[in-house]
C-alpha cells in the first residue's frame with residue numbers, strides 16, 4: 476500500500492542539496508560524512524526482491540599499537556506488520572517469523588554479528604486498546620517459547636547473536652507478563668533476558684495495563700562480539716537508565732522501540748545519540764513502521780473521538796557512535812535493515828578524550844539521589 480507519509484529526511488537532502496552543501500549539512504547533522512560499506516551483490520538483490528531497504532555504514536576508530544581493531548557488525552531490523560491485527564494470532568506470528576527469517580538471512584550475508592528487532596516484534600502494538608484478548612495470547616516464554624526457539628535456530632544457522640524483544644509470559648512466576656528482550660548467543664544458547672524498566676503512561680501507550688516495571692536491573696551480556704545491553708523503548712527518555720547499562724560495561728546499547736510521529740519524532744534523533752555521547756558507547760535505536768489498525772475503536776481519554784489506530788510508526792532506525800557521529804536514519808515508510816560496522820575501540824578512545832566517566836560525580840549524585848528519593852525530601856532551593 477502506498478504511504479502518504481514523508482519517506483526520508485536523508486533522501487530529501489540528497490535530492491535537493493548540491494553535493495558541497497550536502498557534505499556540510501551532513502557534517503553538522505550527522506557529525507560527518509557517513510562511511511558507506513559495500514555489501515555483497517546477492518544481499519542487495521535479495522533486499523530488493525524482498526522489498527526492504529538495505530543500508531550499511533562504518534564507524535572507524537584510530538589505530539592503536541597494543542590493541543587490534545575490535546570490529547563488530549550490528550543489524551537493526553524495522554518492519555511493518557505483514558498481516559493486519561484482525562488476522563488470527565497464529566497466522567500473524569507465523570507471518571512475522573517468516574519475514575524476520577528472510578531479513579536475518581540477508582543480515583547474515585552482510586556479515587552481521589548481532590541483530591536486533593523492534594520492540595514486541597511478534598505482535599501488533601496493541602497496548603493502546605487496553606483489551607486483554609486476543610493480545611495477551613501473543614505472550615510467550617522467554618526461555619523456550621516458539622519465538623525464542625526460532626531465534627536459536629537463526630543464531631546457530633548464521634553464527635550471530637539475536638536480540639529478540641517479545642511480550643514475555645513468565646509461567647514459572649504466576650504466569651505474569653513482561654516486556655522483555657531475550658538475548659540468544661551465537662551458539663544458540665539463551666544468554667539471558669532484560670526487561671523494560673520504565674513503562675509508559677503517555678498518550679495511547681497504555682502498557683501499564685499489561686505489565687509492570689522490569690525487575691532485572693541493568694544486565695549486560697558478554698557476547699563473542701562485545702558487551703551488549705538492551706534499553707527497551709520508553710527507557711530511552713531516562714538518562715540514568717542508559718547510565719546504569721553503561722556502568723555495567725555495555726559497549727553497545729540497543730533501544731528496540733515502538734513510537735509514533737505526533738508524540739516523539741522531535742525526541743527520536745536526540746535521545747539515543749545523546750546517550751552514546753554521554754556514556755562513551757554505541758547506541759542502536761530501532762522503531763516500527765506504518766499504521767496498525769485495530770478491530771475495535773478505543774479512546775485516548777482526551778475527549779476526542781474514538782479511533783482505531785495509534786498514529787504513524789515512523790521507522791527512522793539509526794546507530795550513534797560515542798564520538799557523536801550517527802548514521803542516516805532508515806526510511807520512515809519501508810521495512811529496512813541497517814548494517815553498521817563498529818570499531819569498539821572507539822568507546823575507550825572517546826572516553827580518554829572527554830573523560831565523562833572520570834569526571835562523573837557518581838558518589839555525589841548517589842547521595843543526593845538517595846536523599847531526593849525519601850518521602851520527606853525538601854528540594855535544595857536557595858532563597859533570599
Ligand SMILES: NC(=O)NCCC(=O)O
Pocket residue numbers: 594675677680707708709710732733734735738739
Ligand atoms: N513503546 C513505548 O514505550 N512507547 C512509548 C512512547 C515513546 O517512548 O515514544
